[in-house]
Amino acid sequence: MTATDSSHAPKHQIQLPLSKAWEISLKSIKIRFLRSLITASGILLGIAFFSFVRAVNLIPLHETGSAVVAEQSRHNFLAVMALLVCFVGIMNSMLMSVTERFKEIGTMKCLGALDKFIVTLFFIEAGLMGFFGSVLGWLMGWLIVVITQLLSGGAKELNGMFYKGSLLQAGESIVIGLAMTLVASIPTAVRAAQMPPAMALRSEV
Amino acid sequence: MSANEYVVRTKGLMKEFKLGDEVVKALNGVDLDIKRGEYLSIMGPSGSGKSTLFNAIGGLDRPDSGSVFINDTDMAQLDPRELAYLRCHTIGYIFQTFNLLPSMTALENVTLPTVFAGMTTDDGIERGIQVLTMVGLQHRLHHRPTQLSGGQQQRVAIARALANNPSIVLADEPTGNLDLKTGEEIIALLRELNKKEGVTIISATHDYKMVDVSDRVVWIRDGKIAKIEERADITLSVGGMQGTEEE
Ligand SMILES: Nc1ncnc2c1ncn2[C@@H]1O[C@H](COP(=O)(O)OP(=O)(O)OP(=O)(O)O)[C@@H](O)[C@H]1O
Ligand SMILES: [Mg+2]
Numbered sequence: 001m002t003a004t005d006s007s008h009a010p011k012h013q014i015q016l017p018l019s020k021a022w023e024i025s026l027k028s029i030k031i032r033f034l035r036s037l038i039t040a041s042g043i044l045l046g047i048a049f050f051s052f053v054r055a056v057n058l059i060p061l062h063e064t065g066s067a068v069v070a071e072q073s074r075h076n077f078l079a080v081m082a083l084l085v086c087f088v089g090i091m092n093s094m095l096m097s098v099t100e101r102f103k104e105i106g107t108m109k110c111l112g113a114l115d116k117f118i119v120t121l122f123f124i125e126a127g128l129m130g131f132f133g134s135v136l137g138w139l140m141g142w143l144i145v146v147i148t149q150l151l152s153g154g155a156k157e158l159n160g161m162f163y164k165g166s167l168l169q170a171g172e173s174i175v176i177g178l179a180m181t182l183v184a185s186i187p188t189a190v191r192a193a194q195m196p197p198a199m200a201l202r203s204e205v
Numbered sequence: 206m207s208a209n210e211y212v213v214r215t216k217g218l219m220k221e222f223k224l225g226d227e228v229v230k231a232l233n234g235v236d237l238d239i240k241r242g243e244y245l246s247i248m249g250p251s252g253s254g255k256s257t258l259f260n261a262i263g264g265l266d267r268p269d270s271g272s273v274f275i276n277d278t279d280m281a282q283l284d285p286r287e288l289a290y291l292r293c294h295t296i297g298y299i300f301q302t303f304n305l306l307p308s309m310t311a312l313e314n315v316t317l318p319t320v321f322a323g324m325t326t327d328d329g330i331e332r333g334i335q336v337l338t339m340v341g342l343q344h345r346l347h348h349r350p351t352q353l354s355g356g357q358q359q360r361v362a363i364a365r366a367l368a369n370n371p372s373i374v375l376a377d378e379p380t381g382n383l384d385l386k387t388g389e390e391i392i393a394l395l396r397e398l399n400k401k402e403g404v405t406i407i408s409a410t411h412d413y414k415m416v417d418v419s420d421r422v423v424w425i426r427d428g429k430i431a432k433i434e435e436r437a438d439i440t441l442s443v444g445g446m447q448g449t450e451e452e
Contacts, residue, residue, distance in 0.1 A: 106304075
């Protein structure tokens, strides 16, 4: 029987290996696979649109001068709008997914989880969905551009320049998608972590 | 030192909830000393403040005023890290709704508190199997909560509560969602753990079956302690238990 005196204990408290947090997050994504899939496809579609518009800009237009600039800035505006819509969508689905998990969060706190750990869980989950959503989203947008270009007989525009630009854009899409997902999940993660356990446990879903 | 006699002491606990204009005094001055190793039941009608008291003792919610001492440590003095440590090591929690994590197997659920305690994975698994065996579930280690009956889920929850060898197990209506017979089994199990492991059990309950095994019963009503009965007195009045509450 250990009757722990809690007053001088915290020194060695809970340096949780990140691998444990990974493990728990992966399980949590798996059990809520459909929801995770929906969130991730929101990211995917947003990034696909973004990547599509960006890749189109890599293909030289036949117009000249100010017409090109105007066309490109219209495209960029659309791309930014797509990202914003996507951002709001992610924030919403993260908030939904935390509400349905209040009880689990409260339970983990009862078992000794720190707020930091709860935040970590949400970030890992969001990061994974953000990463895979962005990679696939970029690929989808890019493929649509390539395929339409090939179908309309413009194969020669898909030159080395295009592929080099695409590679940069792939990086860009993934960084933006990931960053956006993480930022969108901050309010959720913080809300989840700071809730007193009693309140979290009361919630019935 | 008196330090060893009482695991939990509360002094003048008050907790109010405001619902619009109405103020509910969920706890209205609760002084309670709980002895080490005792099996204590907290009984009272619905809404009398049992769960609120459970939350205050368990460090799950702060009272508006008054204090809770756990092993002579004033809970109000603890920072979040120390509070997490206390929840992890000193107290085990059991709920009416079991509250197992659905994404994890029985063993993983039971191992989780050992992870938070900083135990290695191997030690944690060994301990997990040990406590699951203690509650008679050594043959259900890799089942998920959805693949277990209510009584089995509650056993897993009890094993999980015991994983870090707490000195106190707090239970809020542990038999509330179970049928009569399963409820009896769970009560017997808690009593056995209390006897064998010496763990203090504090259980809020509606369940009169709980009275039989308790060392003391605290009756609360409207956020106040109405009376405290020792085991000896209770056995005398077994026939009139229904009436006891009405008093
Ligand atoms: N979070 C809350 N917000 C508002 N009121 C609350 C809250 N928690 C408890 N109360 C009120 O405080 C009182 C005591 O509630 P508590 O949950 O402690 O009762 P209880 O004895 O556990 O009841 P039961 O046996 O039904 O579980 C009730 O009147 C309840 O409505
Ligand atoms: Mg209650």
